[in-house]
Amino acid sequence: MSEKNSVDDMSRSFALTTKLDALVAWGQRNSLWPLPYGTACCGIELMSVMGPKYDLARFGAEVVRFSPRQSDLLLVAGTITEKMAPILVRIYQQMLEPKYVLSMGACASSGGFYRAYHVTQGCDKVIPVDVYVPGCPPTPEAVLDGVMTLQKMIKDHTPRPWRDNWVSPYEKPVASLQPGVTL
Amino acid sequence: MKNFEMLKNDLSAKFGTDQFQFITTPVGDDVIECPKESVPAVLQYLKEYAHFNFLMDVCGVDYPARAKRFDVVYHLFSTKESRRLRVKTQLAEGEAVGSATSIWKGADWFEREAFDMFGILFSGHPNLRKILTHHQFVGHPLRKDYEADAQQACDSVLPIHFDNTPEQRGDLLDNRFVPINIGPSHPAMHGTLRVMAELDGETVIRANCEIGYLHRCFEKMAETHPYNQVIPYTDRLNYCSAPMNNVGYCKAVERLMGVEIPARAQAMRVVLCELSRIIDHTISVGTGGLDLGALTSFFHLFTYREKVYTLFEKLCGARLTVSMTRVGGMAQDAPDGWFESVLKFCDEVSDGIEEISQLLIGNKIFIKRTQGVCAVSKEDAIAWGYTGPLLRASGVNLDLRRSNSYYGYDKLDFDIPVGASGDIYDRYLVRVEEMRQSVRIIRQVIKTMPSGDYTIRDKNIVLPEKKDVYGNIEGLMNHFMLVIKGLRPPVGEIYDATEAANGELGFYLVSDGSANPYRLKVRPPCFAIYQSFAEVVKGSMLADAIATIASMNVIAGELDR
Numbered sequence: 001m002s003e004k005n006s007v008d009d010m011s012r013s014f015a016l017t018t019k020l021d022a023l024v025a026w027g028q029r030n031s032l033w034p035l036p037y038g039t040a041c042c043g044i045e046l047m048s049v050m051g052p053k054y055d056l057a058r059f060g061a062e063v064v065r066f067s068p069r070q071s072d073l074l075l076v077a078g079t080i081t082e083k084m085a086p087i088l089v090r091i092y093q094q095m096l097e098p099k100y101v102l103s104m105g106a107c108a109s110s111g112g113f114y115r116a117y118h119v120t121q122g123c124d125k126v127i128p129v130d131v132y133v134p135g136c137p138p139t140p141e142a143v144l145d146g147v148m149t150l151q152k153m154i155k156d157h158t159p160r161p162w163r164d165n166w167v168s169p170y171e172k173p174v175a176s177l178q179p180g181v182t183l
Numbered sequence: 184m185k186n187f188e189m190l191k192n193d194l195s196a197k198f199g200t201d202q203f204q205f206i207t208t209p210v211g212d213d214v215i216e217c218p219k220e221s222v223p224a225v226l227q228y229l230k231e232y233a234h235f236n237f238l239m240d241v242c243g244v245d246y247p248a249r250a251k252r253f254d255v256v257y258h259l260f261s262t263k264e265s266r267r268l269r270v271k272t273q274l275a276e277g278e279a280v281g282s283a284t285s286i287w288k289g290a291d292w293f294e295r296e297a298f299d300m301f302g303i304l305f306s307g308h309p310n311l312r313k314i315l316t317h318h319q320f321v322g323h324p325l326r327k328d329y330e331a332d333a334q335q336a337c338d339s340v341l342p343i344h345f346d347n348t349p350e351q352r353g354d355l356l357d358n359r360f361v362p363i364n365i366g367p368s369h370p371a372m373h374g375t376l377r378v379m380a381e382l383d384g385e386t387v388i389r390a391n392c393e394i395g396y397l398h399r400c401f402e403k404m405a406e407t408h409p410y411n412q413v414i415p416y417t418d419r420l421n422y423c424s425a426p427m428n429n430v431g432y433c434k435a436v437e438r439l440m441g442v443e444i445p446a447r448a449q450a451m452r453v454v455l456c457e458l459s460r461i462i463d464h465t466i467s468v469g470t471g472g473l474d475l476g477a478l479t480s481f482f483h484l485f486t487y488r489e490k491v492y493t494l495f496e497k498l499c500g501a502r503l504t505v506s507m508t509r510v511g512g513m514a515q516d517a518p519d520g521w522f523e524s525v526l527k528f529c530d531e532v533s534d535g536i537e538e539i540s541q542l543l544i545g546n547k548i549f550i551k552r553t554q555g556v557c558a559v560s561k562e563d564a565i566a567w568g569y570t571g572p573l574l575r576a577s578g579v580n581l582d583l584r585r586s587n588s589y590y591g592y593d594k595l596d597f598d599i600p601v602g603a604s605g606d607i608y609d610r611y612l613v614r615v616e617e618m619r620q621s622v623r624i625i626r627q628v629i630k631t632m633p634s635g636d637y638t639i640r641d642k643n644i645v646l647p648e649k650k651d652v653y654g655n656i657e658g659l660m661n662h663f664m665l666v667i668k669g670l671r672p673p674v675g676e677i678y679d680a681t682e683a684a685n686g687e688l689g690f691y692l693v694s695d696g697s698a699n700p701y702r703l704k705v706r707p708p709c710f711a712i713y714q715s716f717a718e719v720v721k722g723s724m725l726a727d728a729i730a731t732i733a734s735m736n737v738i739a740g741e742l743d744r
Contacts, residue, residue: 037368038374039374039375039396039397039739040374040375040397040399040419040422040739040740041418041419041422041503041504041740043374044422044423044466044503045502045503047485048485048488048489048492048502051482051485051486051488051489052482052485052486052489053486053489066368066369066370078374078397079397079399081317081395081396081397081398081399082317082320082334082335082336082337083316083317083337083395083396083398084367084375084396084397085336085337086337086338086339086340087340087367087368087396088368090340091368107399113404113415113416114399114400114404115331115332116331116332116334116399116400116403116404117324117329117330117331117332117333117334117335117400117403118315118316118317118320118324118334118395118398118399118400119334119399119400120334121334136504137502137503137504139502169338170338170339
């Protein structure tokens, strides 16, 4: 279903596989380009993470890009509603490989205390999430810790079955899909 | 009240009010109940002859057991007399009431919301479509028979569309123009706003806003939670200045219960409110500069925001969403030395405000980009229901802290900045000046900070302190009773408003005597402001539209609730 990681493919055909993998992972983890998908309160706290005091740039995730084509880390910061979910999926699909998702806060991770008619109960219902950061909103330290966890995952080549087995929820037939409506 | 009697006589002479009811509620709100046929005429009369120039809110209430199940409630305000009036009418399912859009432009979105949430029909409304829920949503969620957690998945994105007002082309696109879609995921859209526009070159021919991408069902959540558990939800309305929402909500509940909170609690609330006004304006001014390309001001102002976060953290442990108030007072007293650190912050931020003033407000590029751009006249601002800094930037001197004073604001010495032209530049001037005034207010309040208790000690309202719960049987019992039985305000209803950073933050609360609110409607200031966006930016350049959206300081959490 999903496109294979092209860098990895290439690296496997060389003799220096492990070394090159390590080199690529070193580069990837220290130059994450985040797309700040700030929808709510967590978005304000994400500004603090980027801001002068906590300064995410110290961890190599400095270049904030608002275009999904230019970023490799989707920071879902805030509540994802049912109305927003298809847009989040589209943004995720537009990102190029390798790509990672960090879910910031209770709402993005599970719907939080909004057990409500218009709130998606966690963005992992629609996209694959690599790191969950708890809190409502999480402190900037917690987000930094989340980014460092992700960096470790990249370094260790942690298997990501949730990502490999992911299919867009809108590509398979859904009960409520109206005839003629496509994404 | 004498005025209400006079109004009653006037209305009887004009309409023959056999079917009208004139009620003054126990908390002192004036209410007129009238049949649905008379509503538009009564509203028109109240606006033209009784000086009720503002329509603050239109909302519905559902009583499924009644033959006519819906109440439609109009909240009016008169700047001349600083007085409120509520007009109510009853509707059965499928019945329609005349739209108020021809009387106040600002009724537009409020009526659409009532339609979306309850299925209430407004005849004569130019564009009665869903507004908050997604386009595949079936049913009306705020009806009492809709389950709070009945989610409905949405699997497609709404295409570009426009309002179906009679003089417009509706959803038909004109191939002479370029249709563009901005948002909901776009750096200039401050969260989750979505603007669709048709452009001729760079000129906006027409625009339309789609909202609801952050509709988190606040009002339904309030109906399913006890009074004190609603407070954390209010934090997340305008998350840029969370304590103000706490204060607004608690003040409404307290007034309904007839509770007067201690002087120290009032003073603490004022300090919290003014601190949040400052940090709200730092975000607004900072991101406003950011959208015009001035990155420095944003980072600079964020330093001060961080300092306030530290103060909040010291006070209660949370940075952003503080939930510091309780019905009856505050959750706890300020720690030793907290007020001194606030005063120290006041000195620091005063310098910061002057720096920003020079960096941004005195900056030639900033002035050229904002002065005279997308100005809103006084009359238009009132018709749309503008409140707060934007209304004052348009030249209307209305500040609830002065006109309907609460928590001792009338005894404080502060100025209310008023703009002249209502353009984007004036909005920033007003905001920066308000930050200076907030510093003045904080200094005065802390100077005369009353000692005494931080909350009332009514065992039916406030939980006993932990040492009593664990230390003696009476405390344990009171704690148990209040948790099991819940806080129960008397049957009744109230509309109460405070001056939040963005304008009038109103809470319309209906209590049926149970432990949960029967209905809680928030009147968010930016909802009324943002609905004017399409008209305000018509004919301007696209870049000016972006500057306008930033100057409106639309906070999605409060807009969509």
